[in-house]
Amino acid sequence: MTLQLHETAFSGDTPGTSTNLYWYTAGPETAQTKVHLQAALHADEQPGTMALHHLLPMLAEADAANQLKARFLIFPSVNPLGLANRSLRHHIGRYDIETGVNYNRRWPDLYPLIANAIAGKLGTDPKANIATIRAAVGSWIAAQTPGSAAQQLRLFVLKSAHDADIVLDLHCDDDSLMHIFTSPELMPGLQDLADWMGVAATLTAEDSGGGSFDEVLPSLYRKARLANPGFPIPNGAETATLEYRGRADSFDALGKVDAEGLFGFFASRGLIAADVEAPPSAPRPTPFEATEVLRTDAPGLLAYHVALGDRVTNGQPVADLIAMDGPQAFLARRPILAGTDGFVLSRASAKYVARGAAIAKIVGSEILPTRAGGYLLED
Structure with missing residues (x-):
């Protein structure tokens, strides 16, 4: 042995x-x-x-x-x-x-x-x-x-x-x-x-x-x-x-x-x-460049509309971002939209997010211009 x-x-x-x-x-x-x-x-x-x-x-x-x-x-x-x-x-x-x-x-x-x-x-x-x-x-x-x-x-x-x-x-x-x-x-x-x-x-x-x-x-x-x-x-x-x-x-x-x-x-x-x-x-397999890493452009609280494995289309709301500051704090919410057709591979488990946070990966089939030749990881 x-x-x-x-x-x-x-x-x-x-x-x-x-x-x-x-x-x-x-x-x-x-x-x-x-x-x-x-x-x-x-x-x-x-x-x-x-x-x-x-x-x-x-x-x-x-x-x-x-x-x-x-x-x-x-x-x-x-x-x-x-x-x-x-x-x-x-x-x-x-x-x-x-x-x-x-x-x-x-x-x-x-x-x-x-x-x-x-x-x-x-x-x-x-x-x-x-x-x-x-x-x-x-x-x-x-x-x-x-x-x-x-x-x-x-x-x-x-x-x-x-x-x-x-x-x-x-x-x-x-x-x-x-x-x-x-x-x-x-x-x-x-x-x-x-x-x-x-x-x-x-x-x-x-x-x-x-x-x-x-x-x-x-x-x-x-x-x-x-x-x-x-x-x-x-x-x-x-x-x-x-x-x-x-x-x-x-x-x-x-x-x-x-x-x-x-x-x-x-x-x-x-x-x-x-x-x-x-x-x-x-x-x-699919090229990693065809996977969108969806990020927030502001801080807030996430309210997801999709589950893991769900298929989405370009422009479909993946989650709402609930405002936590400003004149409509804790009242306003706005959608975060998918930038490609594909399926939801991952989501963020922590729902309070900072600006720029990665909140989901959407696996598509077409290479995204924003991903080609760039840094592909979430870090």
């Missing part, structure tokens, strides 16, 4: 402090395929942690039966630093409270950092080229001197993920249906993952603008291909952000269903020797 718990300590940024990260490995160390699974990079998003809580004993049972054909690295709560970010009984797990940086932003753009290291070393063998790129990234990581606990954590996680074949980052939205973010070149290859999750949408973008964790490796191989057109460089990793509904959906029963979906996905890929029935088909 190979399932093993590991504990890694990171020195703190203040005297006498440190932080421990708990993670697991399972499956043969010599397996040809490596899978990196992590949850709660945004430490206040727990549905993924619940799913991995249920997946671990399933992997342990498969491990005991010698059914694991891949090497699994599992981080059920990958951001212990964010777990400690609490203030006045509220958990602020999305941002580093020292720097204000979103934990899932500003991950490194790897290709410029390793371009010189691979120069002259690429050849005609695609697998060898991937190995060369991975070795260069590993050497770059090993040469870094982290200056903070957050940098220690990032480098450690990146070291685990950089040579993995499948990298899944488990998140959730605020109040939302299941969905996936991934890179367009990884579809339709990851359609089976979407099917096993039972997602309402798969949203694709080469660069969403924030340096998200799931974009690090696709960007690396994409830029390597563009810079070295004479050499075969495949996608060296299938990566995706899996959005498991909303933050309030950390329920035992849902976590078990989600774990079964992950297990089925790995089994269907031959990474676990188990018989599984094919899941229903999920919708095909």
Whole structure:
């Protein structure tokens, strides 16, 4: 049996402090395929942690039966630093409270950092080229001197993920249906993952603008291909952000269903020797630029007209914004209108909103001029 718990300590940024990260490995160390699974990079998003809580004993049972054909690295709560970010009984797990940086932003753009290291070393063998790129990234990581606990954590996680074949980052939205973010070149290859999750949408973008964790490796191989057109460089990793509904959906029963979906996905890929029935088909991917992030132009109190999954048309009221100041305070209300045809993927759970707040995502099919080439994330 190979399932093993590991504990890694990171020195703190203040005297006498440190932080421990708990993670697991399972499956043969010599397996040809490596899978990196992590949850709660945004430490206040727990549905993924619940799913991995249920997946671990399933992997342990498969491990005991010698059914694991891949090497699994599992981080059920990958951001212990964010777990400690609490203030006045509220958990602020999305941002580093020292720097204000979103934990899932500003991950490194790897290709410029390793371009010189691979120069002259690429050849005609695609697998060898991937190995060369991975070795260069590993050497770059090993040469870094982290200056903070957050940098220690990032480098450690990146070291685990950089040579993995499948990298899944488990998140959730605020109040939302299941969905996936991934890179367009990884579809339709990851359609089976979407099917096993039972997602309402798969949203694709080469660069969403924030340096998200799931974009690090696709960007690396994409830029390597563009810079070295004479050499075969495949996608060296299938990566995706899996959005498991909303933050309030950390329920035992849902976590078990989600774990079964992950297990089925790995089994269907031959990474676990188990018989599984094919899941229903999920919708095909759409460009993230076709999803409207609906925002307010004033503060107020939201009164929604739509539920998750409802279809809306351009110009249809999605919610009313009730005024909380001015001459008609707490009397006036005006509609917030959809800017595209589509369906409601997510809503804001907090109904008091400030100016500029993102209150809904509406998944359409046509790229929106206001979204093309811009910053696509809510932050």
